[in-house]
Amino acid sequence: MARLVSSKFKRLFLCFLVVSLICLWSKIRSTPDDKYNISFRQTPGKKKLFYVKSEKCELPYVDPFNAEFMKINNPKIFIPCTNESDLITVHYDNIFHQYVLHINEEVLHKLSQSKSNDFACFYQKIIYGQSADRYDRKGNKTKLTQDYLVPLDVEGMLVDCRTADERLLLQQDAFMFIQYEGTPKNLSPDRKASVIMYGIDTVSRTNLRRMMPMIYEYLKSPGWYEMMGYNKVADNSFPNIFAMLTGYSPETAETQVCNTDRDGCLDKIPFIWKEYKKDGYLTAYAEDEEISNTFNYMKPGFAVKPTDYYFRPFLTALEKETVVRYNAGSLMKYCLGRRLANSYIFDYCRQFMQRFVADRPIWGMFWSNHFSHDDFFMLSAMQHKILNDLLNFEKDGAFEHTIMIFFSDHGARFGPLMRLKESFLEERLPMMFIYLPPWFRAKYPQYVEALSLNQNRLSSNFDIYNTLKHILQIDNVVEETNWSYDCPQCQSLFYPLPENRSCSEAAIAEAxxxxxNYEEIKEEPWTWRMADLVVDRINNYLRFYNLQNQCSNLTLKVVNVTEQWMEEIDGDVKRPKGMRYYHTKFQVHQNMAEFFATVLYNKETEELKINVELISRINMYGTDSECINNKIHKLYCVCLSKLRAP
Known part of the structure; x- marks a missing residue:
């Protein structure tokens, strides 16, 4: 009878859960962000909603599920890397302060198809090279015994389990460990907030709502604040993350510190983690894709280990020593051995918090790009996994101590979303959520009030940098603090931002x-002439850098869209007399390359002003520019050796 009642209860619970999810999905799709103060302007026949609305900035709300998007919507299903159970599991022994490896005998018998325990498991330590960024070699084979205590000098290992005669491979695996360090005796008794930055590449504010609605609902929980006026300051990952972590643009850093393209430069850059380390924080940094790693893609990387815990040497070992699997249509590595590439990053982050966050302040950034960079629909497949990550942090009690920044660098920059009317907004408005723990909210109500107010005000990467600086000095902000170099007027998000703030005041270029308010205008001869002049500037740019013998001369094929900034008066934006701002989206004949440019243009005199390096490439170019190593030049180069027939 008890079993029948239990079974009936389970069925009722499942029915309730399904109905709840359906209602939740319906609510998400049918209503705008009702938690927030979204302004609206009445226009004939409809209301126009805004995330930010002031005299200098009207940042419009986009309906995530509008008809245009629904025509291309293609949600994906999660694909696990393996259906096998784990032969070896890991837990942490709080008495010995060591990790323990447990061999699951039931799984062993299933894999070996035998009830005997006639098998052997060995591990090899992952050893880094002399350079901080390189995996050097595997250590000698060491036999694993049941409930094996992992030595404290082992931060990563590759495991191989076989039958005793070695004829049958049972399972191979890999494990990374945040090894414990005792709490320093001279640690300040004053409570400091830990800071964890958990980021996902290529997630716009709108696309989070589309592809990860359950996560979006979770992020409405108490303590979370969404920066709905957050606007990127550069094109791709490196300059946006660089601004957030240093307060510099790469161009300014080149004049003030060093050229980030040169060996050894990144070790000299004043990254924010150096200041946290100097203030007694333990620091960590991890990413999940070796080639496109933020500081290694067309960059020299670090010669010196940048943070206390640094994942890259282990990542290079995983990519070299495990079976790699890709998703269809993606150049990113989806599975490394038995696990998602992202899973290693999450586990590393979770261990880092589990080991230290209750005892001492920590700072860490954990960045994932393998599943989202090449296919934004993959976000839908990963939403349960990422939601589970956040719930596990909460279950561990990490949110009791931690300010968490859940963020992205930009939205989609190529692919089907670039053909939507809202593509300009999609690319430039990444998600940005900040969580404040209960004790922080109680102790600093004035900062909480400011952060809440700033949700609907224009902000940028440089404000995030200033906020990270502010956290370090939360009880004693000094006048001589070096805030973001490239935006002297930017400020911490714990202070109220100006309500009537412009892009230039937040160091956001017009591009x-x-x-x-840009509106599409009809095609006219001058719109073609303007786009043709932009193509000519790209060709001049390639010639200036002596790339004409490697890169094809580009010729205009079609103008897709032309938009005009409708306001006659530009406020604080200075422009020459007779010139106006325009957006032009166009395609060239060479390999059908597509571009988007913001230009100042006088259609009467044909005077044109443009920074070529702010022109966006909006379709995937794959190997089209593999003859070029410079990250910016690649955007505009179609290699002569890669030209395809029209």
Whole structure:
């Protein structure tokens, strides 16, 4: 009878859960962000909603599920890397302060198809090279015994289990460990907030709502604040993350510190983690894709280990020593051995918090790009996994101590979303959520009030940098603090931002500014002439850098869209008399390359002003530019050796 009642209860619970999810999905799709103060302007026949609305900035709300998007919607299903159970599991022994490897005998018998325990498991330590960024070699084979205590000098290992005669491979695996360090005796008794930055590449504010609605609902929980006026300051990952972590643009860093393309430069850059380390924090940094790693893609990487815990040497070992699997249509590595590439990053982050966050302040950034960079629909497949990550942090009690920044660098920059009317907004408005723990909210109500107010005000990467600086000095902000170099007028998000703030005041170039009202205009001869002049500037740029013998001369094929900034008066934006701002989206004949440019243009005199390096490439170019190593030049180069027939 008890079993029948239990079974009936389970069925009722499942029915309730399904109905709840359906209702939740319906609510998400049918209503705008009702938690937040979204302004609206009445226009004939409809209401126009805004995330930010002031005299200098009108940042529009986009309906995530509008009809245009629904025509291309193609959600994906999660694909696990393996259906096998784990032969070896890991837990942490709080008495010995060591990790323990347990061999699951039931799994062993299933894999070996035998009830005997006639098998052997060995591990090899992952050893880094002399350079901080390189995996050097595997250590000697060491036999694993049941409930094996992992030595404290082992931070990563590759495991191989076989039958005793070695004829049958049972399972191969890999494990990374945040090894414990005792709490320093001279640690300040004053409570400091830990800071964890958990980021996912290529997630716009709108696309989070589309592809990960359950996570979006979770992020409405108490303590979370969404920066709905957050606007990127550069094109791709490196300059946006660099601004957030240093307060510099790469161009300014070159004049003030060093050229980030040169060997040894990144070790000299004043990254924010250096200041946290100097203030007694333990620091960590991890990413999940070796080639496209933020500081290694077309960059020299680090010669010196940048943080206390640094994942890259282990990542290079995983990519070299395990079976790698890709998803269809993606150049990113999806599975490394038995696990998602992202799973290693999450586990590393979770261990880092589990080991230290209750005892001492920590700072860490954990960045994932393998599943989202090449296919934004993959976000839908990963939403349960990422939601589970956040719930596990909460279960561990990490949120009791930690300010968490859950963020992205930019939205989609190529692919089907670039053909939507809202593509300009999609690319430039990444998600940005900040969580404040209960004790922080109780102790600093004035900072909480400011952060809440700033949700609907224009902000940028440089404000995030200042906020990270502010956390370090939360009880004693000094006047001589070096805030973001490239935006002297930017400030911490714990202070109220100006309500009537412009893009230039937040160090956001017009090419990336989402505040202004551009409207599509009909095709006219001058719109073609303007686009043709932009193509000519790209060709001049390639010639200036002596790339004409490697890169094809580009010729205009079609103008897809032309938009005009409708305001006659530009406020604080200075422009020459007779010139106006325009957006032009166009395609060239060479390999059908597509571009998006923001230009100043006088259609009467044909005077044109443009920074070529702010022109966006909006379709995937794959190997089209593999003859070029410079990350920026690649955007505009179609290699002569890669030209395809029209």
């Amino acid at each position: 990336y500014c989402t505040c202004h």
